[in-house]
Amino acid sequence: MDALGHFEEHIRAKVAAELAAMGFSGEIALERPDHELADLALPCFQFAKRLRKAPSAIAEELSARIHPDERIGKVWADKGYINFRVNEAVLSALVIKDALERREDFGRGDPRPGKVLLEHTSVNPTGPIHVGRARNPLIGDTLARCLRMCGHEVSTEYYVNDVGKQVVLLTWALEHLTEKDVPPSDREKTDHRLVGYYQAANRLMEASEEVADAVAAMTQRFEAGDLEVIAKVRRTVDLMLDGIKESLSGADVHLDRYIYESQFILDGSAHRVVERLKASPYAAIEDGAYYLNLEGFGVHGRDTRFFFTRKDGTTLYTTRDLAYHLDKFKRADEVLNILGEDQKLGQKQLACALRILGCDRAPECIFYSFVSLPEGRMSTRKGVVVYLDDLLEEAVDRAYQEVCSRRPDLDDERKRRIARDIGVGAVRYNIIRVQAEKQLVFKWEEALNFEGNSAPFVQYAHARCCSILRKAGDFNKSADVSVLTDPYERRLIWTLAQFQEVVRQAGDKRRINMLPTYGHELASALNQFYGAVPVLRSEHQDARLCLVEATRWALRNALVTMGIAAPEEM
RNA sequence: GGGCGGGUGGCCUAGUCUGGAUAUGGCAGCAGCCUCCUAAGCUGCAGGUCGAGGGUUCGAAUCCCUCCCCGCUCGCCA
Numbered sequence: 124m125d126a127l128g129h130f131e132e133h134i135r136a137k138v139a140a141e142l143a144a145m146g147f148s149g150e151i152a153l154e155r156p157d158h159e160l161a162d163l164a165l166p167c168f169q170f171a172k173r174l175r176k177a178p179s180a181i182a183e184e185l186s187a188r189i190h191p192d193e194r195i196g197k198v199w200a201d202k203g204y205i206n207f208r209v210n211e212a213v214l215s216a217l218v219i220k221d222a223l224e225r226r227e228d229f230g231r232g233d234p235r236p237g238k239v240l241l242e243h244t245s246v247n248p249t250g251p252i253h254v255g256r257a258r259n260p261l262i263g264d265t266l267a268r269c270l271r272m273c274g275h276e277v278s279t280e281y282y283v284n285d286v287g288k289q290v291v292l293l294t295w296a297l298e299h300l301t302e303k304d305v306p307p308s309d310r311e312k313t314d315h316r317l318v319g320y321y322q323a324a325n326r327l328m329e330a331s332e333e334v335a336d337a338v339a340a341m342t343q344r345f346e347a348g349d350l351e352v353i354a355k356v357r358r359t360v361d362l363m364l365d366g367i368k369e370s371l372s373g374a375d376v377h378l379d380r381y382i383y384e385s386q387f388i389l390d391g392s393a394h395r396v397v398e399r400l401k402a403s404p405y406a407a408i409e410d411g412a413y414y415l416n417l418e419g420f421g422v423h424g425r426d427t428r429f430f431f432t433r434k435d436g437t438t439l440y441t442t443r444d445l446a447y448h449l450d451k452f453k454r455a456d457e458v459l460n461i462l463g464e465d466q467k468l469g470q471k472q473l474a475c476a477l478r479i480l481g482c483d484r485a486p487e488c489i490f491y492s493f494v495s496l497p498e499g500r501m502s503t504r505k506g507v508v509v510y511l512d513d514l515l516e517e518a519v520d521r522a523y524q525e526v527c528s529r530r531p532d533l534d535d536e537r538k539r540r541i542a543r544d545i546g547v548g549a550v551r552y553n554i555i556r557v558q559a560e561k562q563l564v565f566k567w568e569e570a571l572n573f574e575g576n577s578a579p580f581v582q583y584a585h586a587r588c589c590s591i592l593r594k595a596g597d598f599n600k601s602a603d604v605s606v607l608t609d610p611y612e613r614r615l616i617w618t619l620a621q622f623q624e625v626v627r628q629a630g631d632k633r634r635i636n637m638l639p640t641y642g643h644e645l646a647s648a649l650n651q652f653y654g655a656v657p658v659l660r661s662e663h664q665d666a667r668l669c670l671v672e673a674t675r676w677a678l679r680n681a682l683v684t685m686g687i688a689a690p691e692e693m
Numbered sequence: 694g695g696g697c698g699g700g701u702g703g704c705c706u707a708g709u710c711u712g713g714a715u716a717u718g719g720c721a722g723c724a725g726c727c728u729c730c731u732a733a734g735c736u737g738c739a740g741g742u743c744g745a746g747g748g749u750u751c752g753a754a755u756c757c758c759u760c761c762c763c764g765c766u767c768g769c770c771a
Contacts, residue, residue, distance in 0.1 A: 156714070166713045168751060178751080202714060203751095247771065287771055384771095412769045423696055426767050433769045440771045464765050467697060492698070492764065500764095525733070545733085556719095557706070560698055562764055569705070569720080573733055576706080576719040583733050591730050632710080640707060643718070654726095654735045661730095671730095693733075 161206035178203035212605035222673035232274035240455035250318035273630035296324035314366025519546030544688035548578035584646035588675035602665035
């Protein structure tokens with residue numbers, strides 16, 4: 124538990140004891156109201172009926188029974204509420220000391236048992252990542268960082284789709300088409316060079332039966348287990364994946380492992396899943412193809428039939444995903460997936476099939492809605508698309524212009540490094556700040572926002588702290604911080620005290636949008652403090668420097684948890 | 694049509710799980726603030742039927758019901 128947690132527990136216990144003495148037993152849930160109002164509060168309306176007294180009278184009586192102590196600073200009743208202010212001198216000392224001692228680990232939770240396996244990104248390797256899909260790696264990578272900060276051991280995986288019509292089609296295209304058949308690519312990256320082949324092949328297949336037949340034949344050889352074709356497809360996929368990995372790395376997204384779908388065909392595990400499902404009482408067959416009857420499993424209407432083989436006996440995507448999940452469960456205690464909302468039914472069916480297989484576990488899925496463009500849904504084939512690479516490049520360019528105009532004193536290498544931190548950070552922040560379920564319309568002006576609720580705002584606050592610290596040089600890190608009683612100082616300390624709890628909740632609730640919200644709040648508190656309270660050459664210089672350094676670590680760690688760089692100058 | 698998710702000032706958004714005091718911020722707009730630690734900042738003003746209606750409750754953006762709008766989905770695709 125963090126410092127603030129102990130204060131809250133202490134107050135809760137006192138309130139519970141006094142309420143018990145008054146004749147009430149039960150859960151006591153303290154609130155954290157607007158900080159202007161109080162630090163902690165308890166509405167007393169809920170006790171009125173049981174105690175047969177007016178809420179305001181209960182609040183008055185309770186507040187008279189509870190006295191300030193080591194942790195409680197002030198208690199008072201107001202409009203049916205009993206309000207608390209914690210002992211701020213004690214809290215300040217604890218929080219600031221904690222930050223100055225733990226530095227990079229400030230806000231980090233105690234190690235938690237169990238391994239977490241988080242699958243994210245897993246985009247089909249048929250083209251570059253576009254911003255519609257980019258939500259996946261950004262949410263996934265941030266959640267992984269957040270869970271690690273919470274104390275979890277986390278490994279991340281990208282499930283590579285190297286099976287099926289689409290990747291076979293791409294492979295066919297690379298064999299049969301030449302540069303003349305595709306429009307020139309504006310980038311040298313393999314994913315951008317190859318996507319033209321994929322698009323051209325799609326058009327050809329629609330127009331020509333011959334091509335369609337050729338691709339179908341190749342798909343059949345693949346399904347039949349033709350190792351030559353499988354290897355060929357695998358090479359194509361790897362080519363495309365190289366470009367995708369480069370994009371991910373450009374966004375500071377890093378995955379621990381890449382798992383190929385074909386693995387589950389080759390090692391026979393997908394086949395074993397088929398055999399076990401066939402033997403279940405829910406299995407049925409239609410025209411040679413097997414399915415599970417999921418009626419009574421919470422799926423409705425036409426969705427109840429879940430096919431797990433084709434009529435030729437070959438496996439389907441979800442069948443292989445089943446094998447993959449069985450494998451995941453062997454390797455981890457908690458299994459999380461970040462998926463597009465189009466996967467919901469498939470995941471529901473997968474969960475049912477898992478139960479039928481006698482498996483009592485299921486992956487926990489976080490679904491995100493798609494990002495569309497003002498002109499409509501993104502489509503690689505129609506060319507209605509903004510690639511992640513283009514967004515990142517534009518953001519970094521814009522940031523570079525800003526840095527150049529603000530900091531002509533810096534050398535170019537430094538300016539470029541800062542521009543990269545800011546541009547990439549702005550993109551990540553903008554995607555992450557919105558709840559995953561919310562549908563999002565991509566707008567350049569919003570994506571490239573460097574002010575207000577944005578990564579640069581938080582980074583700027585961090586750079587400000589660093590700048591002050593740089594100018595200050597050595598100072599007394601054991602200074603008495605009880606002198607920090609200005610409203611701006613109190614608010615900043617109070618915000619600092621929330622940090623670990625925010626990270627914990629963001630991880631536990633899988634609500635990573637709490638991170639940017641908090642980052643902005645902290646940065647805002649710092650900026651207001653900065654504007655109103657002098658640090659250097661002030662009477663409380665050392666105490667304030669302690670506060671600035673504590674804030675610096677919280678800002679830095681909040682940024683790093685979001686996968687955003689924390690530049691020391693900008 | 695069924696299932697799932699979303700709907701909060703002109704635009705974007707927090708809060709919804711776990712009901713409580715004047716609904717969080719940002720963008721855009723208006724008015725101010727750089728002889729002083731980085732103005733990517735700060736201060737102030739203006740802007741709201743929390744999609745609509747009913748219900749539960751001392752109290753509803755939050756819980757329940759009905760309806761409307763938007764998205765996704767309902768393949769022997771992946």
